[in-house]
Amino acid sequence: MTATLTETRSPHAGASHGPGATASTPFSSSPMAPSPLTERAERGGRGGGGGRGGAMTIDPRDRAQLADAPVPISRVLALFRPHRGRVAVVVAIIVATSIVSLAQPFLVREIVDVALPRQDVRLLLLAVGGMVAVAAITQLLGVLQTWLSTQVGQRVMHELRTRVFTHLQRQSLGFFTRTRGGEVQSRLTNDVNGMQGVVTSTATSIAANLTTAVATAIAMVALSWRLALLSLLVIPPALWLTRKVALIRRAVTAQQQRHLADLNHQIDEGLSVSGVRLAKTLGTSTRNAQRFATTSHELVDLELRSQLAGRWRMATMQIVFAVIPALVYLAAGLPATSSGMTIGTLVAFTTLQAGIFRPLMGLLNVGAQWVASMALFSRVFEYLDLVPDVPAPTHPVSLDPASVRGSVAIEGVTLRYPGADRDAVAGLTLAVPAGSTLALVGATGSGKSTVAGLLARLHDPDAGRVTVDGVDVRDLDPDVLASIVGVVSQESYLVHAPVRDNLLLARPEASEGELWAALAAAQVADLVASLPDALDTVVGARGHRFSGGEQQRLAVARTILRDPPVLVLDEATSALDTSTERALQRALDELARGRTTITIAHRLSTVRDADRIAVLDAGRLVESGTHDELVASGGQYAALVAAAERTEIDQ
The missing domain is CATH 3.40.50.300 (P-loop containing nucleotide triphosphate hydrolases)
Structure with a gap:
């Protein structure tokens, strides 16, 4: 007979599927994996935002960039048109992975509610084999998806990087004298590399977050609509609290990043050949060392604040991950709300609930990720749209250098x-x-x-x-x-x-x-x-x-x-x-x-x-x-x- 919560008390039911459990698969584009944009933001860089459980805010510079040079989505999609077949396969793999991974909690429920109480060895072997098969299939799909998405991203970035470099070489000498030092290199390396992260990780992460969140919500309703309704009431404020703490840390790490940039600039300026020569001829070595020491000392306080803010963020997340399952256990144990729920159903539900939190956090960052991504495309397209001051002739005159007088x-x-x-x-x-x-x-x-x-x-x-x-x-x-x-x-x-x-x-x-x-x-x-x-x-x-x-x-x-x-x-x-x-x-x-x-x-x-x-x-x-x-x-x-x-x- 199937065990129910009203008949048997299960200590720490679902403990093996604790706060860190998730229905998603741990591959590069899963909701667990932060994209390069979110990682950059977690460090306080352009784009703003957080990594795991973090939060992104829209950088005002990104808004200004898009206001000055808007990017039509058709132009971005045109970059992927030659690779649309592979892109379609990647999307299909992401959807398939999210759906297949949801079988895991249902298999666990079958083991706990049926196979173990009835000592049904055949069912137990099938369910355990199914769990292994689900893990193997999702991992293999993850490897294939990573290979395809990285291949597409690398090819698109190669084509774009080459186009930008070739186009910039056509610019006149005046363009480079007017352009701020390092700006060309920054757009060709930092911005294009940032776009690479958008192509190979951010887009697939958004797709995986969306499919996982939708599929998980449907599965939660199928298991228990009462507990699903409770989750809908509890999860939004939990997401808000976690995001707010992450934003506090982002403000601190942004200051830290600026000071690190100052420190790097002082190192680059003071320890280059020209910088050392200037310091020795002007006698500024002592002043340079004092300035470096001041900036380094300021980093000490910022690092302490950053670590403390990070610890608060982790503490908040751990509390959220503990509170939500606790409320589910409470609702499942009360006679008024349990409705004869089985232990297996509870285990499966808490597993799904733990897995829906991260993709929802990821979806909250979509707006900021989109603006940051479009800003990168805008900056690179600006260079591609430059009209050379000294254009090459469309139909050059044929002239053999060997015959020139x-x-x-x-x-x-x-x-x-x-x-x-x-x-x-x-x-x-x-x-x-x-x-x-x-x-x-x-x-x-x-x-x-x-x-x-x-x-x-x-x-x-x-x-x-x-x-x-x-x-x-x-x-x-x-x-x-x-x-x-x-x-x-x-x-x-x-x-x-x-x-x-x-x-x-x-x-x-x-x-x-x-x-x-x-x-x-x-x-x-x-x-x-x-x-x-x-x-x-x-x-x-x-x-x-x-x-x-x-x-x-x-x-x-x-x-x-x-x-x-x-x-x-x-x-x-x-x-x-x-x-x-x-x-x-x-x-x-x-x-x-x-x-x-x-x-x-x-x-x-x-x-x-x-x-x-x-x-x-x-x-x-x-x-x-x-x-x-x-x-x-x-x-x-x-x-x-x-x-x-x-x-x-x-x-």
Whole structure:
């Protein structure tokens, strides 16, 4: 005969299904597992919210982001359209897992109410086997669901990350000078990684929470509508209390996160190569250490408050998990409300009730998760929607770099940088015949480097055009233009890689002999040969292993290796001492033979032998001619020469 609560007292019925029990399966998208967004929020980061049993609030920055750049849901769904088959399978697996896992409490009821009292071994074996089968099936489905959802998420993120990186490379140099440092990296890494969490975990977690909560509620009603009604009265205030405590902890951890960010910033700023150099030259090491100690001390109090708030949160949850089953036991034990409920039914019901709390908490976070997720998409889509200031031509002119003669013309060019109060260059016209050399001289800010940037198409003119062999550089494919025009600027840049890899950036197929020939032409071969690893020596972050002059000579060697028909030297020898400058200048003079060379220099001694010298002032051409002609005319160039000679005498 089936045991009932009115006939038999069961001490701690359902104890094996205590507060931590849940009908959901412990796989990545189950209601038990917090999504990356909730984990981020638990730490006080963007998006706000809590992890297990936590709570999310909508970050005002996310609201502002969506107000400025709303995201249509159709655009987000379009990212998944190529993977809709796998997405459908993932959803089906989540629903199936939630439904199958609900069989567990009913099997327990059958064991407690029927198999054990009747000593029905066959039924006992079937029920126990069913419990094992349910566990195995849900776990296998969980593994499959994790594999599919991660695969879809990774593919979508790969496609999106690649699109953003490729699109940003098309932006002009002006975009990167206007954009706050670290912003590009943050959107490409942090935001895209955050979206990865949305794709692979948050979406599946919401689906699992919803299906589990609905299926569990239906099963609770099927077992006992009276106890289900009691749960509907008790669970809402319990959820409210748990969420309120979680929000208190979130406020504390948000402060903690901000102080940790300050601490990390001080570490990054104070212990970088540039930061240490600045501290030692300005004598700020003691002040930096004191500031670091102050921030670290503030973290001590915040950590105490955070731990205490976390303990309060856990205590509240444990009380809730104890109170709810206790009330169920009370209602089941009272004659007025028990209605002959069996022990097995009670065990099954408390198991289901324990399992419904977490998915309901998860569903309370849906709104905040949705806003946070859309804000991430909005930030990334903003970059994808950027229109390049220097767009690549839709139908580029076909031009073989090997056949380029190198005739350069600057025809009525005017350019004003955004926010500037005057033109950087205005109405500039210059012609540089193929194979000739042009030197641009003038005071700082006269527009010399702007002309170099226009030729390499780092900027586009507001008026006029720049041509190579009669072809507007705006009509050339960017890769073709880069192979035609080689630039060595006053700010040399070396990647954190071996010397060999830095040189091969110019020509990946170059042989070792060609690498050494380029280094020799740049007067740096002996230095590289003397290094322990020679060409395989790592240059260090931004080339800090080498002096400024050595970095510049390596950059010159890289351009020599590219062997462009048009060479632009923008203060290429500015970081060199006098003797090295002379040696490098001889190498550059030899390199310039047979190719068009435009040289920008403050040291007038390096441009005396140029075929033509153009003097710029405030972006305008004021005079041009050979060195002797300009000195004889007594104009600005003559004044510059006289000033340079006086400086040499003083030194």
